[in-house]
Amino acid sequence: MVDCNVHLSNTTALRQLSQVHLRKDLLDGEGGSGLCKESLDGEGGSGLCKESLDDEGGSGLCKESLDDEGGSGLCKESLDGEGGSGLCKESLDGEGGSGLCKESLDGEGGSGLCKESLDGEGGSGLCKESLDGEGGSGLCKESLDGEGGSGLCKESLDGEGGPGLCKESLDGEDGSGLCKESLMVKAGQDCAKSRWMVNMG
Structure with a gap:
């Protein structure tokens, strides 16, 4: 004769073990949120x-994500669990306009x-080691973009506005007033301590 109490208790234990196993190393990516540790489905x-690290569902924010294709903010070692913005630390997506970056502040x-x-x-205003968090101007220290008229420069000393006056500018095109080691404040003044002058037009 089978002891029903023992049988039921063994079945319950097996079911609990099954549930634990399904949470770790999940092999089923069809239903619900499917959030798990060490998932094998990144599609x-x-x-x-x-x-x-996210058990709430929907946002997909996680640590060491294997999916960097989507716009849902999936990233490696994300610090942002709010959703939508995708701001994260050590992001693997540098293409979009959503502010994805490495070590975002x-x-x-x-x-x-x-x-x-x-x-x-x-x-x-994306830049390396930006000192300007107000937006728009993109003025920063050690900028990697010397093409535009927005005042992006290396080691900028001017954080106010459009002229882009800076020290050791990387933009020597005419008209912008940018010069190497410029001490001028207004257009038309000479570039003090400069080996060359920018044609002010």
């Missing part, structure tokens, strides 16, 4: 990831200002 939009969204940004193409 879907359900936030499946390796060593996920700005968690407010939109401006994308960060330290050691990997994107120097845009006009959003």
Whole structure:
């Protein structure tokens, strides 16, 4: 004769072990949130990831994500669990305009200002070691973008506005007033302590 109490207790134990196993090393990516530790499914939009820190669902923010294709803020070692902005530390996505960057110091969204940004193409003020978190001007220290008229420069001393006056400028095109080791404040003044002058037109 079978002892029903023992049988039921063994079945319960097996079921509990099954549930624990399904939470770790999840092999089913079809249903629900599927958030788990050490997931093997990085294809879907359900936030499946390796060593996920987000159990709420939907945002897919996780640590050491294996999915860097989507716009849901999936990143490696994310510090932002709010969703949408995708701001993270050591992001693997430097293409978009969502402020994804390496070692971001700005968690407010939109401006994308960060330290050691990997994107120097845009006009959003992305730069390396930015000192300006207010937005718009993109003035920063050791900027990687010397093409535009927004005043981006290396070791800028002018954080106020459009002329882009700076020390050791990387932009020597006519009309902008940018010069190497410039001490001038107004257009038309000579570049003091400069080996060359920019044609002010």
